[in-house]
Amino acid sequence: MSSKPLVVVESPTKVKTIKKYLGNVFNVAATVGHIKDLPSKEMGIDIEQDFQPQYRVIPGKQKVISSLKKEAGDAEDIYLAPDPDREGEAIAWHTAEVLKKKGRRFHRVLFHELTETGIRDAMNSPEPLNDNKYDAQKARRILDRLVGYHISPLLWRKVKNGLSAGRVQSVAVRIICEREKAIQAFNSEEYWTISAHLSTETPPPFTAKLAKKNDQKITIPDEAAAREILNDLAGKDVVVEKILQKTTRRNPLPPFTTSKLQQDAIRKLRFSAKKAMMVAQQLYEGVELASGEPTGMITYMRTDSIRIAAEAAEEAIRLIGEQFGAPYAAGQPRFFKNRKKVQDAHEAIRPTSVYHTPEQVKPYLTADQAALYTLIWKRFVASQMQPAVIDNNAVTIRIGDYRFKATGSVVKFPGFMALYEVADEKDAPEQDKTVLPELAEGARLILGGLDPRQHFTQPPPRFSEASLVKELEENGIGRPSTYATILSTIQEKGYVERQKGYFRPSELGLIVNDLVVKSFPDIFNVEFTAKMEDDLDRVEAAEINSKMILEGFYAPFSNELEAAAEGMLSMKGVGSSTGIRCPQCGSELHIKVGKNGPFLACSSYPDCNFSRDYTRDEKGNIQIIEPVSDDAVDKACEKCGKPMTVKRGRYGTFLACSGYPECKHTQSASAEVGGQSTGVRCPEEGCGGELVERRSKRGKVFYGCSRFPECKYAIWDKPVGVPCPQCDAGFLVEKSTKKDGTFLMCLNPACGHRTTEPDKEES
DSSP states (O other): OOOSOEEEESOHHHHHHHHHHHGGGSEEEEOOSOSEEOOSSSOOEEGGGTTEEOOEEOTTOHHHHHHHHHHHTTOSEEEEOSOSSHHHHHHHHHHHHHHOOTTOEEEEOOOSSOSHHHHHHHHHSOBOOOHHHHHHHHHHHHHHHHHHHHHHHHHHHHTOTTOOOOTTHHHHHHHHHHHHHHHHHOOOOEEEEEEEEEEOSSSOOEEEEEEEETTEEOOBOSHHHHHHHHHHHTTOOEEEEEEEEEEEEEOOOOOBOHHHHHHHHHHHHOOOHHHHHHHHHHHHHOEEOTTSSEEOOBSOSOOOOOOOOHHHHHHHHHHHHHHTOGGGBOSSOOOOOOOTTOOOSSOOBOBSOTTSOHHHHGGGSOHHHHHHHHHHHHHHHHTTBOOEEEEEEEEEEEETTEEEEEEEEEEEEOGGGGTOOOTTOTTSOOOOOOOOOOOOTTOBOEEEEEEEEEEEOOOOOOOBHHHHHHHHHHTTOSOHHHHHHHHHHHHHTTSEEEETTEEEEOHHHHHHHHHHHHHOTTTTOHHHHHHHHHHHHHHHTTSSOHHHHHHHHHHHHHHHHHHHHHHSOOTTTTOEEEEEEOTTTOOEEEEEEETTEEEEEETTTTTOOOEEEEEEOTTOOEEEEOOOOGGGOOOBOTTTOOBEEEEEETTEEEEEETTTTTOOOEEESTTTTTOOEEEEEOOSTTOOOEEEEEEOTTSOEEEEETTTTTOOOEESSEEESOOOTTTOOSOEEEEEETTTEEEEEOOOTTTOOEEEOGGGSOO
């Protein structure tokens, strides 16, 4: 039996990287994530015994544990090296529990970067298992279980089976719902602007905007006011009144934290938060470079800190001098100060070596890896470059009693901006790229025209992935390592949906949010959830005991839970009132939730059985959807010849034989009751149907076979009746990306042919 010391990591991908540097002196094995967790079919928390969690081996992980025991053999020393965060600490503790043996010693090893130096330094300075960090992880897991285990069944009884509530996810849904309500409540107001098109004897021409009348800021409420101002301006001299020149130095941004990396990857690379974290994990765990051996490309990717190692900064300064020249390199390492309450266990995200330039490593990375690595590399290297020097000019132009403003800027020295563009970042000042001609105070200008324009105030925008991540971070909701999971979960549960890149709540999401916020106002409160995150940080820092947090949480929670069991509105039974009268009997219509989702039903049921689907307009007002009447379908059953009738199911309307149950023939109603036909035949062999436009239960357009449910073929992309010229597939699909615009593509994975749309192809 082996007596070599065993190094236990979390991911199998790391095993090869670590073996490369440790050689045959150690065995290396992976837990493949968590090996223990709370039981899936019971709460697994002994509330009476200080909230003691009852961990169980995760089903299917017994084989992993057996393998770990075999690899450990008779080894006296076990080096526990899961990821250096709370989840990794829990894995380390659970691994120690299953490998515990008389005389065996356990050491906690923290690999902040998977390089030879990083691995050897960590192995040479092992630490004890961190009880406080594990305690913080357990407290979070217990809090999440208490909320989910108690509130989810309540939603099953009151709303719909299969629903769930999450301590942090539900707050994210609340943020999205409240933004939607703010949008619905917003009343747009008209306003006007006036621009002057100006020039001198020398180019370039430029534009100035009306800002003041005399010394008072001016607002233009309507066209009449705009016309009055235009009359006042007519025939007046145009004179340069004042020129303000100011040179500013713009400093580079700090290297990435997890949150800022996600935001930049979403904004610049069109990644999702989940994809950004997945690719970052790959770069951290290592890729095979020219040597053929795996090398960790970046430091650990879950961090709140902007701290960097001095030697890494010095290496970046050397490279900048070599590649850009000495004037571009910072004179000494630039360090950034963390905000208060930031966990500083890890450095910021940076390349393990700046000499692994994006150009050098690109051949060994996937396209996604190369794109994200380039972003990380440039941001870090730029952080050690000189500031950009920018000349800003602000010009005041007098036309009669009115003052117009024009601004422009010129980059005098690009500094870090030669490498890293920041103009599109929310946390960076916008650079005015307007170029002004040479101007002098008192000079007369040529007025080319006045341009009055009508505008309307805009409601607050919906959240994109990037702005939602930013909102969560700024409000202290969750941790950067959890953002990707939060965003995925709230969509998978059907509480929110993305339309044109922006989140909006589904009707179900609005209903559930209203119910849980009313019944649990504290637990799903932004400030309360942020304070809970701070308390968990304090547990890790040994400033507070987790038992105090759990007791302080559970006492009011159990009271609210008891009240909600009786007081929460039943959407299955009574439903919520709408103020809309039933067209059949005059009673009020209520919103209820059935197996097919929310619908309107008469409050006088069963005396009145009126019910309808509904939608909402842009102000949130309910709009009744009138169904297609049975007699509108002039179609006989293909199987028995009896009339077909319109039925409603989980995925919308469909046609069913009136001879049911003797004849069970059904088909999609899309082509018969208004669904748009594409003219493309269903590709399923022997089907004979055609693809028609349909909508999912969440309102997303897809294309399915007209013979549904007998044929379940469906695709998301719009089919186009153009055969593939490469593989003779019956049709192509229309796709569109920001980079490539609209193009047609073959769905055959062995083909993948791409072409422009037919009307755009060269003849």
